[in-house]
Amino acid sequence: MRVDVTAPVGERQEGKPSFNQAREVVFDIQELGVSYGATTALRGVNMEIDRNLVTAVIGPSGCGKSTFIRCLNRMNDLVSGVVVSGKLLYHGVDVYGSGVDPVEVRRQIGMVFQKPNPFPKSIRDNVSFALRMLGMKDDLDGRVERALRRAALWDEVKDRLGESALSLSGGQQQRLCIARALAVEPEVILLDEPASALDPISTAAIEDLMHELKRDYTLVIVTHNMQQAARVADKTAFFNLDVSNGERAGVLVEYDDTSKIFTSPSDQRTEDYVTGRFG
Amino acid sequence: MRITFQEELDALEAMLQEESELVLRSLRGALNALREQDSQLADEVIAFDEEVDAQYLSLEQGIESLLARQTPVAIDLRLVLAMLHVNLHLERMADLCVTISKLTKLAISLQPNVQIVQTLEEMGGRAEEMIRVAMRALAERDAGAAESLVDLDELVDRANRRLVRRVLELGASEDMREYGLRVIVISRCLERLADHVVDIGEQVVYLITGELREFSDASHPEVE
Numbered sequence: 489m490r491v492d493v494t495a496p497v498g499e500r501q502e503g504k505p506s507f508n509q510a511r512e513v514v515f516d517i518q519e520l521g522v523s524y525g526a527t528t529a530l531r532g533v534n535m536e537i538d539r540n541l542v543t544a545v546i547g548p549s550g551c552g553k554s555t556f557i558r559c560l561n562r563m564n565d566l567v568s569g570v571v572v573s574g575k576l577l578y579h580g581v582d583v584y585g586s587g588v589d590p591v592e593v594r595r596q597i598g599m600v601f602q603k604p605n606p607f608p609k610s611i612r613d614n615v616s617f618a619l620r621m622l623g624m625k626d627d628l629d630g631r632v633e634r635a636l637r638r639a640a641l642w643d644e645v646k647d648r649l650g651e652s653a654l655s656l657s658g659g660q661q662q663r664l665c666i667a668r669a670l671a672v673e674p675e676v677i678l679l680d681e682p683a684s685a686l687d688p689i690s691t692a693a694i695e696d697l698m699h700e701l702k703r704d705y706t707l708v709i710v711t712h713n714m715q716q717a718a719r720v721a722d723k724t725a726f727f728n729l730d731v732s733n734g735e736r737a738g739v740l741v742e743y744d745d746t747s748k749i750f751t752s753p754s755d756q757r758t759e760d761y762v763t764g765r766f767g
Numbered sequence: 768m769r770i771t772f773q774e775e776l777d778a779l780e781a782m783l784q785e786e787s788e789l790v791l792r793s794l795r796g797a798l799n800a801l802r803e804q805d806s807q808l809a810d811e812v813i814a815f816d817e818e819v820d821a822q823y824l825s826l827e828q829g830i831e832s833l834l835a836r837q838t839p840v841a842i843d844l845r846l847v848l849a850m851l852h853v854n855l856h857l858e859r860m861a862d863l864c865v866t867i868s869k870l871t872k873l874a875i876s877l878q879p880n881v882q883i884v885q886t887l888e889e890m891g892g893r894a895e896e897m898i899r900v901a902m903r904a905l906a907e908r909d910a911g912a913a914e915s916l917v918d919l920d921e922l923v924d925r926a927n928r929r930l931v932r933r934v935l936e937l938g939a940s941e942d943m944r945e946y947g948l949r950v951i952v953i954s955r956c957l958e959r960l961a962d963h964v965v966d967i968g969e970q971v972v973y974l975i976t977g978e979l980r981e982f983s984d985a986s987h988p989e990v991e
Contacts, residue, residue, distance in 0.1 A: 714840070762841050
């Protein structure tokens with residue numbers, strides 16, 4: 489399916505094709521580089537991200553993994569001085585091409601952050617806020633319920649939708665943030681350390697949820713927790729900080745099936761990192 | 768934490784090497800008891816199996832605990848999995864030494880055949896050499912040495928086939944038939960023992976390359 493990110497909000501495609509077995513590339517990333525002023529954050533990243541899979545991005549602090557996923561929905565646009573080079577094709581469309589609406593990009597490619605960040609509003613309003621902003625006002629209650637159900641939160645909150653989102657536990661707040669991202673019917677969900685601030689039980693709930701969500705969505709998760717990557721991801725990308733030629737930059741070292749990365753990685757640097765012999 | 772982990776891995780691997788030393792002692796004892804028709808030594812080999820079993824068990828428990836606490840991955844995971852297999856192979860090899868010793872006792876009153884005893888001694892000696900090669904290949908992460916076990920095993924298989932022909936020539940007296948029966952099983956034990964060593968070699972290659980593959984097909988048409 490080709491998604492027209494240049495289409496105005498009112499004409500966007502809302503239907504998604506059902507799960508298909510054939511590999512379908514959602515992101516085709518070619519020689520992606522990111523720099524902040526004189527600092528290179530990422531260099532020469534080439535990878536393809538497949539539909540309906542969980543792709544994990546792992547690597548040491550400062551290797552550019554968060555910078556990387558923030559490129560995927562142009563979240564880095566909001567940081568001043570960022571220059572993105574190379575090509576980032578989303579269903580064949582250059583995300584950084586002229587005429588592309590970054591707001592529409594972020595609707596199709598949602599994001600969940602490390603710390604749950606619900607608005608200080610009711611549970612219902614948290615989910616419906618973006619819907620109203622985007623003009624998706626028909627069947628608002630139905631959309632809110634569907635989003636909360638998909639985020640496995642509905643049963644816990646259905647009787648108190650009017651209560652403040654801040655009354656929820658940390659794990660519930662994070663699932664609310666996922667519901668908020670799902671409400672606008674994206675195709676891709678980016679998760680930047682979504683469970684690092686949560687206890688093990690809430691973490692397990694998020695991981696189970698990811699497993700459910702990949703039937704309908706494409707998920708990309710950045711995680712410090714390698715066992716989490718091993719548990720949830722179909723494919724894993726290992727980024728590392730490359731310090732050659734006097735320049736420090738994040739590079740993609742290895743990208744493969746998760747089981748390969750955690751049983752017999754091809755690159756010694758991956759081996760050293762996943763076995764804990766790094767740094 | 769990773770330093771402790773590495774020390775634990777090293778300790779487990781050292782225990783595995785010790786276990787192979789115990790198996791070598793067991794095998795040597797079994798071969799000497801067979802050659803000398805020494806019933807007492809055969810009993811000692813049978814009793815010695817408890818030491819191998821104890822070593823097997825503590826390795827098994829050590830690996831279980833390590834898996835539960837450290838979640839090894841990549842080369843560490845392959846080492847742990849390979850050690851689990853090698854541990855079991857070594858324990859089975861010691862069991863085969865026990866069987867050889869039991870058969871030695873059963874045949875103690877029978878007149879031995881010099882050529883057959885020599886062939887069994889040759890097979891046992893080759894098996895000992897194979898164990899040393901395999902365990903050194905493991906210690907030194909030497910895939911080439913591990914693969915060479917296939918050729919050494921072929922020599923044991925050939926000796927086994929030679930022994931079977933020799934037994935058929937022993938004659939039809941009741942004693943000879945019983946003797947033939949006993950030594951064929953002993954020969955079979957030594958042949959199986961060598962097969963276990965080849966399997967250890969396969970684990971060494973898996974450890975080094977991540978590739979699980981049998982060196983030779985067990986249903987090989989030449990094998991009797």
